[in-house]
Amino acid sequence: MVWHRWVGLAMAAFLVIAGFTGAIIAFQDELDAWLNPHLYQALSQPGQPMLDVYQLQAQAQQQAPANTRVDELQFKLPQSTLEDHHAEAMIFRLTPVGPQASIPADQLFINPQSGKVLGSRLSTAGPFQRETLLPFLYKLHYSLALPGVSGRLIMGIVAVLWTLDTFVAFFLTLPRRQPQSKSSYWQRWKPAWLVKWQASTTRINFDLHRAVGLWLCSVLLVFAWSSVMFNLREQVYLPIMTKLMPFDLSWRNIPKLPQPLTSLPMPWPQAHQLAQQAMQGFAKNHQLQIDYEDRLRLDRERGVYQYFVHSSADLRQDRGNTAIAIDAYTGEIKGHWLPTQDQSGNTFSNWLGALHMGQVFGMPYRIFVCCTGLSLVLVTVTGVLIWSRKRAGKSRVTLRAPQPANTLQRH
Structure with missing residues (x-):
């Protein structure tokens, strides 16, 4: 109980950020395109063919900002133009010319018919422009938008604590042993799954915290452990999982050259x-x-x-x-x-990542991911309210306690 209380309080702000931003970025592509139609949609000429992939890459490289390269080919061209004479833009990733080079943009949006640039952006910029709002929320989600590795390290540690606390929270919902009780185990556990809406606000708050967390326990465990995988893969995830499952790590173990x-x-x-x-x-x-x-x-x-x-x-x-x-x-x-x-470890990890990022089961699951993010916020906020009310209650009891009489007498 002490672990759950203090670890939950330590994680509260981080889980609220992760849950709220996660609910939004479940629809990142759609929201980004809605906010920035000038980047994602290009005026098209009916009947005009798309440029081939080599022409598009050459056009992108020619128009790329200074100190950047276009080191990729994009093969998945838009199949057809939209009814309102707009075509979907091609998005090219820009990389710096040198390891220490400062670049003005890391994404380039290209008209697939003409090869002309629709716009560019630096996805790591702040949230005060609509072009960079969704990329900023994504970075805030996994690294608190902090520079370097500090944000990912913090969120990785939070994810480890969250994973452990998920088991502790589940254990706390289990009914205590009552050898003389005539009720079955399930009858004594059933209240933990329900919310008494007719009760006081304090009781409703407690029931929401316990019941929502219990119903989503396995789902939250998936999100917690996958967060460990994303942020502390080498430090925590692989050392544990390689003892349980075989992995092929050839993709990640390719050594770097002495010079790029x-x-x-x-x-x-x-x-x-x-x-x-x-x-x-x-x-x-x-x-x-x-x-x-x-x-x-x-x-x-x-x-x-x-x-x-x-x-x-x-x-x-x-x-x-x-x-x-x-x-x-x-x-x-x-x-x-x-x-x-x-290898089973690779398959398990990829499923874990796909479930976290809403990349499977289509739109219904993405809606579920969004609702799960909001539910995480609900569980966290109700937990903080439970602690604050208990603390306030203890303070009132302390103030009402009678003060010891002064036994000293004046002479």
Whole structure:
């Protein structure tokens, strides 16, 4: 009980931030596009074909801000224009030319028909512009929008405490042993699952805290432990999970080069062909069905191309996350990433991440994720109210207690 009280109070502000921002970013793409139609929608010319992926990449690189590179190809072009003569923009990620270079933007929005820039933004900027509001909320969600690794470390520690406290909170709802009781165990546990709406506000507040937390206990555990995975993967998550499940860590264990690549190892069409050939062999060996290509990126720090496709192993429908990393010069596979159909630890982790980010089961589950975030805020706030009322009650009792009589007498 003492653990739950003080750990809950220590986590309260962080969980309110995480729950509220998580409820919003469950619909991040839609809200971002609604706030910034000038970035996401381009005037289209009916009947005019889209530029091919190499032209788009070249146009993006030519118009990219100073000190930035476009080290990727985007294969998933919009299939058709919208009824109101607007086409969906292509979004390119910008990387700095040098490791210490300061860049004015890290995202570039391109008209897929003309190749003209619709706009750019620095997603790590503050919340006071509508272009950067949703990216800021996303960063606030996982790192408190703090620079460096400090925010992720704080939220990772909170996630560890949250995971442990989920078990403690569940244990506190269990009924105590009553050997002489004629009621069954379930009859004595049943009140913990219910809210007595006819009771006082204090009792309703307590019931909401206990019942909502109990109903969502397993769901909150998924969100808590996945938060540990995102923020303290190497420090906490993998040391524990590798003792329980086998993992393939080839994707994350590719070493960095002594110096990042400063020039393009080969033309993009040649790199694309090399990646396709490597993926065909990989898919055959792993019995994968390839649905479509997604993107090809150059990782200059590790000297590899990262080639993403959508396959029968993917969890998401709208994005391909089946990937291989190939040597930027030879095409040799250096690592791979499979959402499923791989080692059980990888599959479990990818499901954990997809559930946290609302990437499975379509819109109904994303609505559920949003409601879960708001429920986390409710459980946290009601818990703080329970503590504050108990503290106020103890203070009143102390003030009302009779003072000891003064036994000293004057002479």
